[in-house]
Amino acid sequence: MKSITTSAVMLALAAASLPSGAQASPLEFGAQASPVGKWLANTFDKSNQCSEGHAYVAKGVMKSALERTRIEPEDTIASFCAAVRQEAGTLRASCFDTCEADFAAAFDSRKQGQQEAERERIAQAERARTAELEKQQAIAQRHADLKSGRVKPDNLEEAAIVHGARPGDGIVSSPKLRPDGALYYLHGRIKHADARPVFFAVPTMSQVDQMNLAVYNLRGIGRQLNVPESTDYFKVLVPKALQEAYFANARIEGGFDLVGRYSAITTYRNALGQEKTGPVFEVVYFKPW
Incomplete structure (x- = not known):
């Protein structure tokens, strides 16, 4: 995956510009949808405190990150965070001092969630296979019991089998x-x-x-x-x-x-x-x- 460059963030910022003095809500960008979204919400809150231009920076960060939710390599995260700080410029780039660690933690959490979900999917599939096998075994045993006369048919379907x-x-x-x-x-x-x-x-x-x-x-x-x-x-x-x-x-x-x-x-x-x-x-x- 290509690293996110300064120009990419600039494009994101330009595409997502707000009117002067406008406030951006984290909910607008799906901030509650994932660990990444939660980190973006925290970034937004932090930029509220650190910069008069917080609306522009926060919205640009959110848009760029959410469009690239599969970012994982360290160099990509580093490039992304460097681009964010460069764009922040005089808008106090220190607001993003923990960008790398926070972003990496967010994706680690997301990956763990995906892994847990995959493990559960596999477990559910295995349980379904086991249940189906047990069902087929029970049916086969029932048919054998019917044909041997050990049990009597309960319905027409079983009588037809017998x-x-x-x-x-x-x-x-x-x-x-x-x-x-x-x-x-x-x-x-x-x-x-x-x-x-x-x-x-x-x-x-x-x-x-x-x-x-x-x-x-x-x-x-x-x-x-x-x-x-x-x-x-x-x-x-x-x-x-x-x-x-x-x-x-x-x-x-x-x-x-x-x-x-x-x-x-x-x-x-x-x-x-x-x-x-x-x-x-x-x-x-x-x-x-």
């Missing part, structure tokens, strides 16, 4: 001609059911998505968003092991999460009177909401 299920919305809207016996997961709403462990349903958004949509519409942030209900139906067979929980908790128009095996095809008439074909799922996981 059973290796695929998304089932596409099967509902366009069933395969031959049921593949694979496991699929989906959200639905019960539309038709009776005393038998069988019901017809339509696919829906998840419970969380429906709640978020309701909150969005309630807040009136933008235009109301309405998602039309699907006219595609699918049939669900509830096995004996799940029938007690099904009859105790399921409701007409109630939502549910499902993992089921695509085992057959059925025909039905939808709400529009159209005859359509839909898949039949045998339940392996069912959670009403």
Whole structure:
């Protein structure tokens, strides 16, 4: 970095000249923004006491220093301080007797602050990496426990992991001609059911998505968003092991999460009177909401 010369300070002084007798406030030059700014504020106060031309000198010093906040080499600081004294001239250069020491101390303090900030940044990044690693390890352990049967799934996402299920919305809207016996997961709403462990349903958004949509519409942030209900139906067979929980908790128009095996095809008439074909799922996981 080039040293700050007398001419540089002169240019700074000329560019920042104040009307005769004007006072310069340290806050105008960001004096509180850094250790350098604080030193400049002290210089300003000192020049108030030492010289009638303090406004010119103080403003020039501040402008030059703040434009060069990365000044660090000793020769640069020395050149800067020498230029300041030369410009001070009869305006009592003794006001800047401690310029080198004060300026060096200010930058040392600033550098220490930067180093501490960098150390904290590195520490934060390391903590974040550690937290992410622990999170991934916990997820991997949870998945292993689910697949081994040591724990039961708490939600549809975990149930899909346990059973290796695929998304089932596409099967509902366009069933395969031959049921593949694979496991699929989906959200639905019960539309038709009776005393038998069988019901017809339509696919829906998840419970969380429906709640978020309701909150969005309630807040009136933008235009109301309405998602039309699907006219595609699918049939669900509830096995004996799940029938007690099904009859105790399921409701007409109630939502549910499902993992089921695509085992057959059925025909039905939808709400529009159209005859359509839909898949039949045998339940392996069912959670009403």
